[in-house]
Amino acid sequence: MFNADTWLPPEVSLDLCIKCNICVSYCPVAEATDLFPGPKYAGPQAQRFRMAGQPAPDLSVDYCSGCRVCNEVCPNDVNIMEMNARARAALVAEKGIPLRNRLLGRNELLGKVGSRAPRLANFALHNPVSRVAVDALFGIAKEAPLPRWSTTGTFVDWWEKHYPHRLISDKKVVYFHGCATMYYEPFIGKAAVAVLEHMGYEVIVPPQNCCGLPMLSNGEFKAAGKLYDNNLRKLGPLAAEGYDIVGTSTSCTLTLKEEAPHLLDRHSETTQALTHAVWDIFEWIRDHEDELPRDFIQMEMVIPYHPPCQYRAHRVGRPSMDVLALIPGVEVHESHARCCGIAGTYGYKKEKYDIAMKVGQELFSFILEEEEHHHTEFNACDSETCRWQIEHGTGQESRHPIEILAAAYGLYDLETRTTL
Amino acid sequence: MTDLLIIGAGLSGLLAGVWARRQGLRTRIAATGLGATHWHAGTIDALGYLPGEDAPVRSPFAALTRLTAARPGHPYALTGEAGLREALAAFRTLLEKLGLPYGGAANPDENLLLPSPAGAPRPVYLAPAAQLAGDMSRPEPYLVVGFQALRDFYPTVIAENLTKLGFRARAEFLPIELITDRRDFSTIDLARAMDSADLSRLANALKRVAAPGERIGLPAILGLRRHGQILAALSEAVGAPIFEIPTLPPSVPGLRLTTVLREHFERDLHGRLDLGMTVTDFHAEAGRVTWVASRASARPVRHRARRFLLATGGILGGGFHSEPRGRVWETIFDLPLTAPQKRSQWFRPDFLAPEGHPVFRGGVRVGPDFRPLTLAGEPAFENLWAAGNLLADSDPISERSLEGVAIATARAAVTSLINTDV
Numbered sequence: 001m002f003n004a005d006t007w008l009p010p011e012v013s014l015d016l017c018i019k020c021n022i023c024v025s026y027c028p029v030a031e032a033t034d035l036f037p038g039p040k041y042a043g044p045q046a047q048r049f050r051m052a053g054q055p056a057p058d059l060s061v062d063y064c065s066g067c068r069v070c071n072e073v074c075p076n077d078v079n080i081m082e083m084n085a086r087a088r089a090a091l092v093a094e095k096g097i098p099l100r101n102r103l104l105g106r107n108e109l110l111g112k113v114g115s116r117a118p119r120l121a122n123f124a125l126h127n128p129v130s131r132v133a134v135d136a137l138f139g140i141a142k143e144a145p146l147p148r149w150s151t152t153g154t155f156v157d158w159w160e161k162h163y164p165h166r167l168i169s170d171k172k173v174v175y176f177h178g179c180a181t182m183y184y185e186p187f188i189g190k191a192a193v194a195v196l197e198h199m200g201y202e203v204i205v206p207p208q209n210c211c212g213l214p215m216l217s218n219g220e221f222k223a224a225g226k227l228y229d230n231n232l233r234k235l236g237p238l239a240a241e242g243y244d245i246v247g248t249s250t251s252c253t254l255t256l257k258e259e260a261p262h263l264l265d266r267h268s269e270t271t272q273a274l275t276h277a278v279w280d281i282f283e284w285i286r287d288h289e290d291e292l293p294r295d296f297i298q299m300e301m302v303i304p305y306h307p308p309c310q311y312r313a314h315r316v317g318r319p320s321m322d323v324l325a326l327i328p329g330v331e332v333h334e335s336h337a338r339c340c341g342i343a344g345t346y347g348y349k350k351e352k353y354d355i356a357m358k359v360g361q362e363l364f365s366f367i368l369e370e371e372e373h374h375h376t377e378f379n380a381c382d383s384e385t386c387r388w389q390i391e392h393g394t395g396q397e398s399r400h401p402i403e404i405l406a407a408a409y410g411l412y413d414l415e416t417r418t419t420l
Numbered sequence: 421m422t423d424l425l426i427i428g429a430g431l432s433g434l435l436a437g438v439w440a441r442r443q444g445l446r447t448r449i450a451a452t453g454l455g456a457t458h459w460h461a462g463t464i465d466a467l468g469y470l471p472g473e474d475a476p477v478r479s480p481f482a483a484l485t486r487l488t489a490a491r492p493g494h495p496y497a498l499t500g501e502a503g504l505r506e507a508l509a510a511f512r513t514l515l516e517k518l519g520l521p522y523g524g525a526a527n528p529d530e531n532l533l534l535p536s537p538a539g540a541p542r543p544v545y546l547a548p549a550a551q552l553a554g555d556m557s558r559p560e561p562y563l564v565v566g567f568q569a570l571r572d573f574y575p576t577v578i579a580e581n582l583t584k585l586g587f588r589a590r591a592e593f594l595p596i597e598l599i600t601d602r603r604d605f606s607t608i609d610l611a612r613a614m615d616s617a618d619l620s621r622l623a624n625a626l627k628r629v630a631a632p633g634e635r636i637g638l639p640a641i642l643g644l645r646r647h648g649q650i651l652a653a654l655s656e657a658v659g660a661p662i663f664e665i666p667t668l669p670p671s672v673p674g675l676r677l678t679t680v681l682r683e684h685f686e687r688d689l690h691g692r693l694d695l696g697m698t699v700t701d702f703h704a705e706a707g708r709v710t711w712v713a714s715r716a717s718a719r720p721v722r723h724r725a726r727r728f729l730l731a732t733g734g735i736l737g738g739g740f741h742s743e744p745r746g747r748v749w750e751t752i753f754d755l756p757l758t759a760p761q762k763r764s765q766w767f768r769p770d771f772l773a774p775e776g777h778p779v780f781r782g783g784v785r786v787g788p789d790f791r792p793l794t795l796a797g798e799p800a801f802e803n804l805w806a807a808g809n810l811l812a813d814s815d816p817i818s819e820r821s822l823e824g825v826a827i828a829t830a831r832a833a834v835t836s837l838i839n840t841d842v
Contacts, residue, residue, distance in 0.1 A: 074453045336687065
């Protein structure tokens with residue numbers, strides 16, 4: 001309704017809300033629990049009573065998962081999720097942050113530490129005794145799908161080995177791997193590099209750090225700001241030179257594009273240059289469709305696909321579906337589910353685990369029905385924590401669409417998740 | 421290549437999407453969010469009142485000549501009576517097929533009168549099956565049953581107003597625990613809870629409060645996914661006609677209607693619906709729209725298509741922009757609007773003036789083929805059509821014609837755009 005091409009701060013956005021309740025009707029968390037009354041109440045309604053120096057009028061906002069389904073369905077473009085994220089940061093400033101949330105926000109540190117001795121770390125974290133202990137001591141749900149550290153080295157370990165053999169080309173693109181690819185799933189990055197090189201691009205992997213999203217969603221804005229500024233220093237010059245920066249973690253790319261600048265009020269020219277340089281990898285591939293080689297192998301498979309809520313929040317449609325549809329024999333079935341429930345770190349929290357599983361139910365049922373009808377082996381999803389949650393909720397393995405694309409070029413084995 | 425890009429996901433956008441897809445057009449819908457159907461009673465109003473008249477219209481079709489004489493540019497003047505009839509019949513057939521049947525008065529030319537959420541008579545042309553037993557021409561006395569702690573439904577008000585109108589009516593309240601244990605709930609929560617609730621407890625409670633011969637009006641919460649079965653099972657178990665009365669928003673009947681249309685478009689017909697996409701810009705060459713662009717993270721997204729259908733709604737739906745002084749303009753193509761451009765001329769002094777307020781009649785003028793016109797009366801673009809409450813000269817509020825206009829113009833615009841070579 002509002003024809004501003006710039007983003008509206010919450011205090012302006014708030015006045016666009018006409019209290020129509022569409023957000024409440026579609027909020028998956030409010031459906032799963034009455035601990036969260038719904039986006040309209042925690043967002044625009046409570047926002048009118050949020051003032052500096054006054055205690056928080058609404059504590060239920062802690063139960064917002066940040067999935068942004070509210071923003072998606074809102075007919076008036078109200079930035080409800082951003083209101084909630086800021087309100088959560090104000091709560092943290094007022095009441096402090098639990099150690100558990102501090103830990104969950106520091107996935108990069110956890111990644112680094114575990115990667116020193118990944119086998120030991122996996123054993124130490126993933127045995128039932130320690131999961132019970134971590135549950136009791138920190139409040140991290142013992143059933144929640146925590147990732148395993150890569151035992152074959154980090155992504156950058158591999159990249160350093162690959163570097164001398166990399167494709168050299170006039171066409172260059174920068175790759176942002178994010179923490180999950182770095183420490184847990186380096187094969188996602190390998191698949192991405194394989195596809196980008198197959199497209200004739202030289203890949204640049206600059207020094208980078210966590211995008212800051214886990215801290216933003218846990219209300220630690222100051223620490224998140226440091227991470228964002230570090231990335232700005234590392235990636236800003238490449239953006240200024242006109243390089244596109246593509247990422248395989250859709251929530252990282254969203255954070256670099258707009259979540260961090262919006263929530264942290266960073267509106268400088270360098271910030272905008274970074275925003276404009278960043279792409280989700282499939283958004284970028286779709287935009288470069290004419291450069292996409294068509295030497296696909298026939299795949300003959302049905303792929304149940306979930307466009308994660310964080311991807312839909314880019315508002316770029318369904319680029320992964322558009323690109324995967326080009327592969328002969330591949331039939332992509334969209335989940336039409338709202339959210340897998342995990343929402344970054346939300347579903348790891350003991351008190352929120354059941355809510356997250358309930359939220360994910362409509363997606364899990366879709367995946368299981370597809371498995372029954374089409375004997376699917378894999379499902380696909382662009383976000384790592386969502387893939388872990390889907391695997392946890394359905395027992396079926398989940399793949400990043402870039403793995404499927406790499407496999408369609410014969411560059412990757414979907415079964416073993418290795419490049420060929 | 422997309423054959424048709426529809427902008428807007430309200431009733432006209434969703435229906436146009438369904439009808440175009442069924443004709444084989446590769447169709448996409450892009451919209452800021454979901455449309456106004458969630459605030460509506462789920463009924464289909466075709467024409468409830470003529471401008472300036474207090475008495476409701478008996479037959480919308482018989483009244484058409486007088487309407488279009490008073491408002492010659494009215495969308496119904498473009499669709500004609502035959503077009504309106506055909507579109508409403510097509511809607512009814514579609515919804516029957518989708519498992520959300522609609523019905524009307526015994527005489528298919530006439531409106532029904534149904535009790536509104538305040539107990540006032542409401543002229544509607546088609547109503548969901550669940551609302552039909554509320555028909556004011558039926559003889560049974562009304563028992564309006566509410567639930568304690570449900571803040572969006574007022575049985576006593578409804579019963580009092582029905583009594584003032586000369587009906588026999590009374591109100592009762594039942595404990596909310598018959599449906600849910602939640603401490604906080606909306607009508608949507610209750611409808612979801614009904615999907616899995618033990619109906620026998622509710623049926624027994626209703627039997628206890630109902631007198632023989634009464635019909636029972638309940639808030640419109642009788643299920644989302646299993647609505648049809650719940651209505652049938654409950655009526656049978658209680659042994660009395662049961663009907664729904666719409667509540668304050670969020671409106672469950674509106675949500676049901678949106679849901680079946682959306683799921684039919686996306687799942688059965690494999691159409692693409694993208695929400696969160698606000699279209700703000702376009703590009704045209706040689707009189708043809710080549711692409712429109714929507715706001716997105718980082719950079720706008722361009723959408724190319726052969727044809728475009730504008731279904732962004734009226735001033736309430738989001739198809740207009742306005743300035744505080746009263747200037748109004750169409751949001752994407754800056755098409756000329758018939759609305760007054762001065763704030764002082766937007767409204768009549770009397771809030772409930774039967775003539776309606778001028779601003780609500782404002783909109784985009786289209787030709788007989790539903791292409792928007794320039795001020796000179798020429799099609800603005802070769803491949804741009806418009807439908808729904810964005811169109812000029814209907815006042816959906818005072819006429820009670822909102823859904824009829826949406827359905828009839830969506831149908832006519834799709835027919836026109838399919839029959840036009842572009």
